[in-house]
Amino acid sequence: MAEHVEPEQVDLLRLHVELCAGEDPTVPARLAELLLPALRRRFRSAPAADPHAIESLIDLSIARYLRDPARYEPTRGPLLAFLYRDVEGDRKNELASLGSRRAHELPDSEVVDVSADRRNLGMDEEVLDALDPFDMPREILEAARSEVAGFSDQDRQLLVLIGDGVRETVAYSEVLGITHLPAEVQRREVKRHKDRLKARLEVIRGRLGL
Amino acid sequence: MVDSDSDADLSGIAVQLRDSPAFLAGWLAATPGADQLMSRLGLDEAAWHRLLVCRTPRPDHFAADVATIADYLGINALVLATVLREAAAVAALAAGSPGGGLATDQAVGLLAAARDAAEEQSPRSPGTDRLRRLAEATWVAAPIPAREAHDVEAAVAWSSPVAVISLPRLALASANAWLDAHGIPRLGGGADGPLRGLLVAWRGNGIIFVDGTLEAAERRFVVAHEHGHFLLDYLEPRRRVLADAPELLAVIDGHRAPTSADRARGALARVPLGLHTHLLERDLGGGAAQSVVAAEDEASLYALELLAPWEAVLRRLRAVLTGGRYAQLLSVAADILEREFALPAGPAAARSAAALETLGIRRSFFDR
Numbered sequence: 001m002a003e004h005v006e007p008e009q010v011d012l013l014r015l016h017v018e019l020c021a022g023e024d025p026t027v028p029a030r031l032a033e034l035l036l037p038a039l040r041r042r043f044r045s046a047p048a049a050d051p052h053a054i055e056s057l058i059d060l061s062i063a064r065y066l067r068d069p070a071r072y073e074p075t076r077g078p079l080l081a082f083l084y085r086d087v088e089g090d091r092k093n094e095l096a097s098l099g100s101r102r103a104h105e106l107p108d109s110e111v112v113d114v115s116a117d118r119r120n121l122g123m124d125e126e127v128l129d130a131l132d133p134f135d136m137p138r139e140i141l142e143a144a145r146s147e148v149a150g151f152s153d154q155d156r157q158l159l160v161l162i163g164d165g166v167r168e169t170v171a172y173s174e175v176l177g178i179t180h181l182p183a184e185v186q187r188r189e190v191k192r193h194k195d196r197l198k199a200r201l202e203v204i205r206g207r208l209g210l
Numbered sequence: 211m212v213d214s215d216s217d218a219d220l221s222g223i224a225v226q227l228r229d230s231p232a233f234l235a236g237w238l239a240a241t242p243g244a245d246q247l248m249s250r251l252g253l254d255e256a257a258w259h260r261l262l263v264c265r266t267p268r269p270d271h272f273a274a275d276v277a278t279i280a281d282y283l284g285i286n287a288l289v290l291a292t293v294l295r296e297a298a299a300v301a302a303l304a305a306g307s308p309g310g311g312l313a314t315d316q317a318v319g320l321l322a323a324a325r326d327a328a329e330e331q332s333p334r335s336p337g338t339d340r341l342r343r344l345a346e347a348t349w350v351a352a353p354i355p356a357r358e359a360h361d362v363e364a365a366v367a368w369s370s371p372v373a374v375i376s377l378p379r380l381a382l383a384s385a386n387a388w389l390d391a392h393g394i395p396r397l398g399g400g401a402d403g404p405l406r407g408l409l410v411a412w413r414g415n416g417i418i419f420v421d422g423t424l425e426a427a428e429r430r431f432v433v434a435h436e437h438g439h440f441l442l443d444y445l446e447p448r449r450r451v452l453a454d455a456p457e458l459l460a461v462i463d464g465h466r467a468p469t470s471a472d473r474a475r476g477a478l479a480r481v482p483l484g485l486h487t488h489l490l491e492r493d494l495g496g497g498a499a500q501s502v503v504a505a506e507d508e509a510s511l512y513a514l515e516l517l518a519p520w521e522a523v524l525r526r527l528r529a530v531l532t533g534g535r536y537a538q539l540l541s542v543a544a545d546i547l548e549r550e551f552a553l554p555a556g557p558a559a560a561r562s563a564a565a566l567e568t569l570g571i572r573r574s575f576f577d578r
Contacts, residue, residue, distance in 0.1 A: 025265035025275045026282040059222030171456035177269035179414035180302035189231045
């Protein structure tokens, strides 16, 4: 454990690159072990609505980053600074929300849900499904296929399914190895991977000038 | 404000990742009693939470990813692989079948294959290239130590989404008791006599129950035989569905009922929607139906290929069978297969007979 040792920026950057590559399954845990104590130390004296709320905000911020590491752009500053700003933003929102609640004399029992993503995921998914964001021109998919070296075997299998216009979630779940999970969880995870691949295809499209 | 003793406690992050199957926290979230896995893995709470924050092993890199995680946590990789396979199978089966229970004669896409305790004739055939490729792939997926130890149960766990569960005095009732204890609907149908092995497969995952009282050679053969059923009667057709008619997987996994259009597509794609094979049933005369016999033979041939690869058997016997009467040669060959390939007596005799025939050693007029 690196409990009282400040993590080196170069180590964090290397792990960030590995996290984005998605090859080593232990990288998220190893990163979390470095980030968590460092962030907790930084927020030790910060005022918070609840003594434990700041810990939850730190957990939430790290989890958010681990789920979607592309949110962090290394050229804009150190990873710890990025996460500090993320937690700080949440903390200020929480304090503002608390102040606003008190101003409106809302009952004390009402709890601010700081852990939930405030977006209406269900509605978002329905809209995206209706728009079918993967109904892309075939040449984009072909160009993507020509860059197979950059994709993992799993991503290539997913791209084949997308290219073939397969819409059934279970087909993608089979490739992802999550057929044992409840249907709703499968649907959410498949959508996340499709979104990720869509973003990657967009980058390729930009690179190829399509 | 923050307790420094718990500064590296990842439990809060693990909780946040419970809705994300890309991490083991989310991947295990649907497994009833997943917390009990912590003690099976010999992990303390801190290490358990580190495990939960690890990425889920990729299906096509399962062995390598599990080995990496086990190394990180300082635990046995095979134990971790076994636990993860079991967790996935339990989660899949706990999700239930279309009827709410695992009634094998109704559920679409559920395979339940049983090997009862009656003596069965092993097929006297060399098998096919397809079976050889499958058996080879099973061993290749296992790490070198498992291969060198000819550890069939390890090879099964490493190579495919299957858990092997040993139960004393295996029967449908004891298997159902295990399923009950894990929050899984009970299996319906079938007589409740003693069983040597039982395979249950659903939503891409399988559990092989094996009678824990069997001798080592018999146990290996039963596990290999049930694994053959999983690959040949469940996974291969499932992969054909994925390739030819992926939209039908939702039907096969019980997420929706088949429409008439699905049935037509299934026929065109040569994909049987009634994917399960009800191997528990016997005909009124007590014998097995022809399709059951064929499935059993193929599973046994796969098991023979896994335990005593055809080419290795021929090579070994060619070197030692230099002359003599047929009955003597057959006896020597069977003895070698029992001792060196750890086959049970019946399968060893069948494999030997097939090998002798291929080597051109046949019964003479005086041997009859």
